[in-house]
Amino acid sequence: MHTVAVLALDGVLAFDLSTPVEVFGRARLPDGRAAYGVRVCAPVDEVDAGVVAIRAPWGMDALAGADTIVVPGLADPTAPIPEGVLAALRAAAEGGARVASICVGAFTLAAAGLLDGLRATTHWAAAGQLSRLYPEVDVDADVLYVDNGRVLTSAGAAAGLDLCLHMIRKDYGVAVAADAARVAVMPLERDGGQAQYIVHQQPGADGSSIEPLLRWMEENAHRSLNLREIAARATVSPRTLNRRFREQTGTTPLQWLRRSRIRRAQHLLETTGHPVERIAGEVGFGSPTSFRDLFKKLVGTSPRDYRLTFGGPPAR
Structure with missing residues (x-):
């Protein structure tokens, strides 16, 4: 069975964390068997997720045996990530695991050096900050997700659904992915990208001379x-x-x-x-x-x- 490890760090966004848990956890093969085994992993016993606290059943060692690792966003995407976590992500990627981020989880992948030289995306409101902090990353703020093969990134929270369905389609084909989309009450593919959701500030609205x-x-x-x-x-x-x-x-x-x-x-x-x-x-x-x-x-x-x-x- 394909194993998906979802990384839970202090400050994790609950929506980002629950998206891969639910989408992969409910995916079924044509014969009814579960398509994935999902593990929520954390470096500490209890993770602060804002309004709730999370006790993850697995520790960081579970990353080493995962086929796919999903990194949700954090409330403060620029918060320092423990070096042990970054090292575990690098080791898992070097060992062949597929690594994906949801929303501002791209900052964690960038901190681990996994996005260097690659095209990536994140929430449109944080794209500029990602570019400034990690200039070696080619940030595309207009798309819902970017697939580089073994490293994938997605835009704002709901785009995590698009990315998870995309990975299911790659793993098991359109029929399994379409069934997962129906369970999530989502279209299998959405037209357009983040550009349709961006709120553009009116230039010059600050009282400039023009x-x-x-x-x-x-x-x-x-x-x-x-x-x-x-x-x-x-x-x-x-x-x-x-x-x-x-x-x-x-x-x-x-x-x-x-x-x-x-x-x-x-x-x-x-x-x-x-x-x-x-x-x-x-x-x-x-x-x-x-x-x-x-x-x-x-x-x-x-x-x-x-x-x-x-x-x-x-x-x-």
């Missing part, structure tokens, strides 16, 4: 604005406008305008039943095709699937 211009651009985003018209509104040259925009928003005027239009489109998809073609025109796109292409690029999913996920009434 704030009035940003408000004007928001109000006129439905028009076919070009760089010269925007610069004229700001009474500066296009070159100066580009420089100020990069200094204060980190992007260009036209890129910011496109994101503003997409934000408006997301709002309309969430709150109205307007057809996608109408929304494309209302937010300033001359072509529904170009709108769909940019929406997919920036949000990570199609307008239709975004609406199905986040709610507006049926299109009429």
